[in-house]
Amino acid sequence: MKTKNQFYLVVLLVASSLMLGCSSDDPTPENDGELITDVTLTFLELDENSDPVGVAFDFTASDPEGIETGATPTVETVILEKGKTYQMTIELYNSIENEDITEEISEESDEHQFYFLGSAFVGTPVLTYAYDDEGGIKLGLKGIVTVNENPAAATATMQIILRHDLDKNFAGADNPNFSNYVQAGGETDLDITFPLVIE
Template sequence: MKNYRFNYLVLAFSAISVLFSSCKSDDPEPENEGEVITAVTLKFTELNSAGAPVGTPVEFKATDPDGLELGNGPTIQTIALSRGKTYLMEIFLFNGIENEDITEEIREEKEEHQFFFLGSAFSGTALLSYSYGDEDIDGNPVGLIGNVQTLGFNAAQMRVVLRHDLNKNFAGANNPNWENFVQAGGETDLDITFPVTLN
């Protein structure tokens, strides 16, 4: 009689443990979260008519120790450039919370990332024009490197958007100033606006 009771208890505990383990395996896996970026640096190097660098590069930053998409308010420097010039613009991103170079991560995952450049600096009587200078293995643009031409004297806003997991083959996605970038799907890792002045 005792053996039957013992066997019954063993079977009951076995059934409960199988039930719990099967419940665990059915739990959904956590979604892939976007990048946490605490600092963005835009580096501008003037190019001559032959496309060679001249002068000393200048850098402008946006920072927030809690994350530019999560914090209470970033510190953003005003981009100040000269009119009638062509600049090589390079973007560097960093996660100070995890001490991670996000720029390198984007280089390694070019097929999943793309920058768009929006705002009043690129619309109406545009102050700036931008062309992509890098691409992924499929020939689609990325935006870590590009050329900026300065066209006027006024002040404006330059919005920098980084998307990941978008469909780069979607119509319009190869336009760096495409306002409807959300139509290509994906999620936003960065959306920051820099003031711009030209002199």
Template sequence: MKKITSRLAFIAAIAGIITISSCSKDKPTPTPEPAQEEYDAARIQFIALDASGNQTTDTTTVNFGKDGVPSPSHSHLAPGGKYRTLITLFYKGNSINQEIIDEGTEHKFFFIPSVAAGVTNFVYNDKDKDNRGIGLDGTMTIGSGEFDLKIVLRHALDKSKPEAQAWNSPNYTAAGGEDDLNVAFEIHAE
């Protein structure tokens, strides 16, 4: 009887060890990546401003599909001209701009010309709750010549970093985050 009791105790101990060792610790839950805005089309409008800063009816529009190909491939703007610049992102035919505005502290557009004389200034007309620019609505001053303009919407960046301060920061990626939009097109300002 002692042998049976000893064997049962031994079997119970082995079963307990197997049970305890087979339990795994809960794996840490990974931090989810911030959800990026999903879009399937983008529209950029350049509305000419007169000498007093009022909008005219002269509007140049560039459209992009999800593939990032511009239509038309290049746009003609006046050298030295000022333009109200409006960007609209679409998903299934509906604007998703309100999502970008609602999460404004996590979004910022950058406007990076291929040559220094391409775009001489950009002012953000829209701001997040911390009074930092978003870029769906702005005022752009065009230089002269032919140049490419890259427009980037950065998501989940740290807007307080120096690399996120300038509208044309070539080092915007150092502010963190990911691109929601990254398109380029040619401007002729002659």
């Protein structure tokens, strides 16, 4: 009887050690994406010669926990005038680390790209967008936004997506309104939607 109990004890110990051995000690894979708490869209009107007119104005979205990780961010409504052309620049900030993400995105332009979707840019668009980054790269920190002279709607949504580690040579990936951006691979660092009003 003693031998039988010892046998069961050995089987139990072996089974326990096998179960413990199966537990993974591998660290959770890290997301190399950027933590962004603040997004600022700055608009500067351009005349027919592409010269600046007036004073720049901006709209922001923010979440102190990170726009992709926190609760619903606070987002301002973008207000633009019909028939106008604007230079739009994007600034990204991480207030948790007190870090300007814009510079990092610019330095890693070969790994990042913005896409501009939502009802403002696709379907029956009320806005058109063209990349206008320094050196002719397709990034999206700086671009030209033109408001339709006779927009089909007075309100729309501007969805702004930042992809990281994508294949920038993928067919269609150079289109700022590329709805199938996921097919180009990579991960999303930012996906924020601004309400738009056209006056």
